[in-house]
Amino acid sequence: SAATTVAAVDLGAESGRVAAVSYDGARLSLDVVHRFTHTPRPVDGVLRWDMKALQDGVEQGLGRLAAGEVPVASVGADAWGVDYGLLDAAGELVDEPTCYRDPRQTPALRRALDLLGPKRLYAATGVQIMDINTLFALMADVESMPERLERARTLVMLPDVIHHLLSGSRTTEYTAATTSGFYDTTHAAWATSLLDELGVPTHFLPEVVPPGTDVGPLRGDLATGALGDARVTVPPGHDTASAVVGTPLRDPAGLYISSGTWSLVGVEVDAPVISDRTRALNITNEGGYAGTVRLLRNVAGLWVLQACRRQWAEDGVDLSYPDMVRLAADVPGLRSVINPDAHEFLDGKDTPARIQQSCERSGFVVPQSIPEILRCVLDSLALGYRAVVEDLIEVTGRAVPSISIVGGGANNALLSQLTADATGLPVHCGPVEATALGNAATQLVSLGELSGLADIRRVIQATTPTTTYTPRTHEGWDAAYARFTELVARERERQGLAV
Ligand code: LFR
Numbered sequence: 001s002a003a004t005t006v007a008a009v010d011l012g013a014e015s016g017r018v019a020a021v022s023y024d025g026a027r028l029s030l031d032v033v034h035r036f037t038h039t040p041r042p043v044d045g046v047l048r049w050d051m052k053a054l055q056d057g058v059e060q061g062l063g064r065l066a067a068g069e070v071p072v073a074s075v076g077a078d079a080w081g082v083d084y085g086l087l088d089a090a091g092e093l094v095d096e097p098t099c100y101r102d103p104r105q106t107p108a109l110r111r112a113l114d115l116l117g118p119k120r121l122y123a124a125t126g127v128q129i130m131d132i133n134t135l136f137a138l139m140a141d142v143e144s145m146p147e148r149l150e151r152a153r154t155l156v157m158l159p160d161v162i163h164h165l166l167s168g169s170r171t172t173e174y175t176a177a178t179t180s181g182f183y184d185t186t187h188a189a190w191a192t193s194l195l196d197e198l199g200v201p202t203h204f205l206p207e208v209v210p211p212g213t214d215v216g217p218l219r220g221d222l223a224t225g226a227l228g229d230a231r232v233t234v235p236p237g238h239d240t241a242s243a244v245v246g247t248p249l250r251d252p253a254g255l256y257i258s259s260g261t262w263s264l265v266g267v268e269v270d271a272p273v274i275s276d277r278t279r280a281l282n283i284t285n286e287g288g289y290a291g292t293v294r295l296l297r298n299v300a301g302l303w304v305l306q307a308c309r310r311q312w313a314e315d316g317v318d319l320s321y322p323d324m325v326r327l328a329a330d331v332p333g334l335r336s337v338i339n340p341d342a343h344e345f346l347d348g349k350d351t352p353a354r355i356q357q358s359c360e361r362s363g364f365v366v367p368q369s370i371p372e373i374l375r376c377v378l379d380s381l382a383l384g385y386r387a388v389v390e391d392l393i394e395v396t397g398r399a400v401p402s403i404s405i406v407g408g409g410a411n412n413a414l415l416s417q418l419t420a421d422a423t424g425l426p427v428h429c430g431p432v433e434a435t436a437l438g439n440a441a442t443q444l445v446s447l448g449e450l451s452g453l454a455d456i457r458r459v460i461q462a463t464t465p466t467t468t469y470t471p472r473t474h475e476g477w478d479a480a481y482a483r484f485t486e487l488v489a490r491e492r493e494r495q496g497l498a499v
Helices: 051-065 107-125 134-143 146-151 158-167 192-197 239-245 276-280 303-314 321-329 352-360 370-396 412-425 434-446 453-463 477-494
Strands: 004-011 016-021 028-037 042-043 046-048 073-078 084-087 154-157 215-218 230-231 257-258 263-270 283-286 293-299 403-406 426-430 467-469
Touching: 004 051, 004 158, 004 239, 004 434, 016 051, 028 051, 028 434, 028 453, 042 051, 073 158, 073 434, 084 146, 084 158, 084 276, 107 192, 107 276, 134 146, 134 192, 146 453, 158 230, 192 239, 192 412, 239 257, 239 263, 239 283, 239 293, 239 434, 239 453, 257 370, 257 434, 263 370, 276 370, 293 370, 303 321, 303 352, 303 370, 303 453, 321 370, 321 412, 352 370, 370 412, 370 477, 403 412, 412 426, 412 477, 434 453, 434 467
Parallel strands: 004 073, 073 230, 257 403, 403 426
Antiparallel strands: 004 016, 016 028, 042 046, 084 154, 215 230, 257 263, 263 293, 283 293, 426 467
16 A cells, blocks of 8 residues: 655754655655754844754755655644744744743743742642743843733644644643643643732633644645645644654553753553642653653753763764764763753753762762763762652652653763663663654644554554663662762752742
8 A cells, every 4th residue: 555654844942844744554764854953042132043954954954855656645743842922913033932941941931930839830730840931032022121911822732833824823732831831731722820929911822732643734835846835734743742643662651751951751541630739740741642651850961961072072073973872982980970950951051060060069070071071970870860850750650661762862872871870771772763653643643643641652562662671780879879869859959840
């Protein structure tokens, strides 16, 4: 039988890709036809995403598909969470979307905590309280750019900015909406009373549509050649939601790590888990595909490595990711540990020096060389993963039998091995392109080619090879973990969240 092909646009914080994904009734195949990079930069005093680079990248990728032989039935985009675009009455972007790493969000978080306290703030949505949440960006807008919100008629999350560009749609998709920090998954509605209490207007909150919704045909000038009949189908717009759809979990209770700029470490559950304990542990409830909930915690992930790499490149030392992993493998482990989620690493500035200062402050051996710094980061990430495993076992009362790592980080053999060592669990790695596969597979469900989540995972498991790492020695990890958890507890206290 003829295969069905759809296009997945997958936007990460450092790079984007456009992939064609085909399903022939038995197997999925993925062909990345275009990759591009993009970088946020300050515009009018605020860090903003480069919309032109993003739009050009997406359209170039689609142009390649249009010029190809294979008819594409549907196109859908996923992107990082929390960021948003504001459309005016004419349906134009009011301005370029701001970036969650802008420092303006930190004082807004403080104000929200002062006004409502962590209990009210967390209970409204069950979303972890982090500087990056959309809630704090909108509070900052109210404070310093009120005209932006006054002009806004529709708030669309970042993936839906792309769907808007591709089809003119003005909807926001459910999984992306749930990353905002003002969407109540328990009642499936925007948390408007929370916004009222914080003085944020709500007139621009649109209808929320479920993943899998067909929002119309592709814009006329793009709908040429092999894209002539393409529809725009919104997938799980939040990249992490698509990544977890694309994760071939060995066991329903298995832990996933979607490993890219962030590491999203969690389990899939049927309903939100919102309690004093999940709040104290800063565990989040994100809306997933087909009614699932992702109970997880954000770990700062490869961002810290990316930030070191940028700093070293500025200093004249260019390293690739494989270089970095090789260098880190050659030095002894567990000599120094940082909390990758400490506030000082969020903006990505001066990272190697800040790692050294952190080690000095907490009484660890101060890593001196590049390999030592890299090893410190990788050990610390593995400890961060272990902390989430232990916390999730506590709040779900379920054992965690194994770990599946997907995304770019699934290629990092050292980190995968350290994760197995730190947790004592088998670690299965792959696919690297889980996000694009998950995105595309949900479009294929909407087209009637696949039957749902279980079917998607079955086909992905049958199609993509994985690599397994089994725990080696556990020596040293318990002691390092004890010191790591102390570091994390101190940081939570400093932020006023340890209540
Ligand atoms: C991963 C991710 C995380 C989200 C962070 C910021 O790419 O989407 O899930 O918390 O980026 O948007």
